[in-house]
Amino acid sequence: xxxxxxxxxxxEQRSALLTAWITQVAALGDQHSVHEHALDALLRSLFDxxxxxxxxxxxxxxxxxxxxxxxxxxxxxxxxxxxxxxxxSTCVNVVLTLKHLMSAQVVTATDVTLEDMLWLExxxxxLTLLTVTAFLAIRERQITQQSLSLLELSTPVLxxxxxxxxxxxxGVIDTVRAxxxxxxxxxxxxxxxxxxxxxxxxxxxVLDTSVAQHLMKTxxxxxxxxxxxxxxxxxxxxxxxxxxxxxxxADVISRATLRAGIAEALLLVGQQISPLEGKR
Amino acid sequence: MSESAAVAHIxxxxxxxxxxxxxxxxxxxxxxxxxKADQTRLATAVSELTRNVIQYxxxxxxxxxxxxxxxxxxIWVLVQDHGAGIANLEQALTDGYSTSGGLGAGLPGxxxxxxxxxxxxxxxxxxxxxxxxxxx
Numbered sequence: 454x455x456x457x458x459x460x461x462x463x464x465e466q467r468s469a470l471l472t473a474w475i476t477q478v479a480a481l482g483d484q485h486s487v488h489e490h491a492l493d494a495l496l497r498s499l500f501d502x503x504x505x506x507x508x509x510x511x512x513x514x515x516x517x518x519x520x521x522x523x524x525x526x527x528x529x530x531x532x533x534x535x536x537x538x539x540x541x542s543t544c545v546n547v548v549l550t551l552k553h554l555m556s557a558q559v560v561t562a563t564d565v566t567l568e569d570m571l572w573l574e575x576x577x578x579x580l581t582l583l584t585v586t587a588f589l590a591i592r593e594r595q596i597t598q599q600s601l602s603l604l605e606l607s608t609p610v611l612x613x614x615x616x617x618x619x620x621x622x623x624g625v626i627d628t629v630r631a632x633x634x635x636x637x638x639x640x641x642x643x644x645x646x647x648x649x650x651x652x653x654x655x656x657x658x659v660l661d662t663s664v665a666q667h668l669m670k671t672x673x674x675x676x677x678x679x680x681x682x683x684x685x686x687x688x689x690x691x692x693x694x695x696x697x698x699x700x701x702x703a704d705v706i707s708r709a710t711l712r713a714g715i716a717e718a719l720l721l722v723g724q725q726i727s728p729l730e731g732k733r
Numbered sequence: 734m735s736e737s738a739a740v741a742h743i744x745x746x747x748x749x750x751x752x753x754x755x756x757x758x759x760x761x762x763x764x765x766x767x768x769k770a771d772q773t774r775l776a777t778a779v780s781e782l783t784r785n786v787i788q789y790x791x792x793x794x795x796x797x798x799x800x801x802x803x804x805x806x807x808i809w810v811l812v813q814d815h816g817a818g819i820a821n822l823e824q825a826l827t828d829g830y831s832t833s834g835g836l837g838a839g840l841p842g843x844x845x846x847x848x849x850x851x852x853x854x855x856x857x858x859x860x861x862x863x864x865x866x867x868x869x
Contacts, residue, residue, distance in 0.1 A: 627748055659755055659773070661780040662838045669836075690773035698777065698842030699828050 459569040460508050462562045463555065470554055471500050477550045481543060495533065499526040503551065503580065511572040517579045524583065531587040535595075541588045548584050552577040608634045610641040616648040617718045618680075623656030631667035635674055642678045649718040650675055653711050655686030665700045672705060681706065681721055685714030739764070741797040745786045745814075754795045755780040758810060761797055765806050767867065775808065775865050778846045781839040782812040782861055788833065790816025790859070806867045815858040822854055 463470070475496050502523035506515070517523060534544050555573060559565050608630070613619040620638055624630075642650060652672070657664065672682045684707040687695070695702075708714040719725055739761060743754045759776040767775075779795065786793040793814030800807040819825045826844065831837035844850045849864035 625752055659776050659780050661777045661784070662836045662842060663780075663784055665838075666836050688769075688773070690770040693770055694773050694777045694846065697774070697845045698781075699838045699845070700836065700842070 458562060458564045458566065459559060459572065462559050462565065463504055463507060466558045467504070470551075470558065471497065473554050474500065474551050477554070478547050481546055481550065491533070492530075495526060495530045499523070499530060500551070502526060503576070506576055507555075507573065511568060511575075515572075515575050515579055517576075517583055524587075527580070527583055528587045531584060532591055535588060535591045541585065544584050544588050545581055548577065548580050552580075608637050610637050612641075612645055613651065613715065614719065614722070614724065616646060616722050618642065618645060618647045618650045619653065619715075620650060621653040621656065624658070626657060626664045626667055628667070631671065634667075635671045638671060639674055639678060642675055642680050647680045649683060649721045650680045651683045651685060651711070651714045651718050653686045653714070654684060654691075655711065657686075660687070660691050660695055662698060662700060665695065665698075665702075669702070672702075683708060683714045683717050683721075685709070685711045739799040743783075743795040743797070745783055745793045745795055745812075748784075748787055750795075751780055751783045751787060754783045754797070758797050758808070761799060762808055762865070765799060765801060765808060767806065767808070767865065771865055771867070774846050775810070778843045778863055779810055779812070781843045782810075782863070785839060786812060786814045786816075790814035793858075800864070803869075805869055807864055809862065809864045811860065811862045813858060813860040818856045818859055819854040822852065826852075 475493055478492070478496060502520065506517065506520065506523070530547065531544050534547070552573070556570075559569065559573060609621070611619040611621070618638070618641055620634070622634065626634070638650065641647065652668070654660065654668075668684075675682055682705055684702065684705055687707060687709070706717060708717055716726070741757045741761065743750060743757060745751070745754065755776040758779040759772045762772040762775050779797075783793075783795050786795075791814075793812065793816070796811040798809045798811075800809045824830045826841050827837075828841045829837040831839075840852075843863065847863040848866045849862070851862045853860045
């Protein structure tokens with residue numbers, strides 16, 4: 454009963470709609486956007502899928518989640534857009550542009566019913582939802598990847614001198630990072646037969662009981678491997694807070710600055726930094 | 734000085750929210766002209782309490798409010814959850830007591846860190862309010 458008029462309009466205007474869409478989408482993006490041919494092909498395949506759905510008998514609640522080919526094309530398109538730094542609104546605009554083009558055509562046709570318009574509306578609502586979901590999923594994955602690479606980067610164990618290791622801690626220390634820190638430190642201690650390890654806390658924003666406990670465990674494990682631990686970089690406020698919390702780092706050598714810590718570490722292995730003139 | 738009470742509501746659902754909450758606390762502290770030691774004190778206290786929420790109750794919320802008056806600077810923090818509550822409050826406030834293998838310094842330490850500390854716990858949830866107060 455209903456969709457025949459809609460189908461007819463869409464069918465007649467098919468190539469005009471597609472051309473107009475491709476032109477307008479190209480205008481949406483800047484010169485950095487997706488490579489033209491690749492984009493064209495994606496838009497074409499998406500266009501076919503969307504028309505395929507629109508030509509169906511209207512249902513009360515069109516669900517597009519099981520449209521494999523459509524979802525794939527849409528995900529690809531959004532993925533390309535996201536890779537080139539487009540915003541979520543640009544991605545949604547790609548879909549909405551087609552909707553505007555179609556509505557403009559459908560409205561001018563004589564025998565199009567309200568049901569037709571409603572159907573068009575519903576399908577594009579679902580398409581928009583799908584676009585946003587796809588965009589968010591891609592962002593989510595990017596964030597996870599970034600935090601993973603950050604995790605890898607953020608626990609370097611540096612060999613400061615023969616048998617002296619330096620572990621500069623920066624940022625939030627949660628259970629995952631604490632475990633990683635301990636692992637990489639213990640490995641380095643064993644490899645370099647380190648006698649002293651300097652643990653620099655200058656870059657740790659908050660020293661609370663949870664962080665303190667992680668540190669204590671790391672220190673205890675390091676000790677078992679025969680290294681002395683020198684803690685450095687606890688701020689005056691940090692020291693005050695730690696004592697108020699009732700946390701004691703008993704038998705750990707602690708120095709206010711990294712400089713003092715390095716001097717102490719060198720002393721522990723029987724070395725010192727001295728001016729060149731003295732040796733001449 | 735600032736009449737408008739700045740309020741921050743932070744929902745607590747995951748470990749990252751602990752960082753958000755303590756950063757908000759530190760920032761408000763700084764805005765109100767508290768010193769660095771006080772900022773660290775409050776940030777640490779908020780960190781302890783919100784971490785407890787995540788660890789023991791799964792989720793809850795944190796409210797940070799400027800309650801300064803004409804005579805004093807005051808920053809007030811509420812941390813609450815709908816977990817199972819603390820079975821033995823007296824023990825939980827004792828140094829070295831922990832049900833989870835922790836240091837057992839979180840609650841008693843926080844109480845020492847802040848100027849005002851109030852705790853209410855029932856099997857339906859726990860509500861803790863703390864405050865830093867400085868006369869102007």
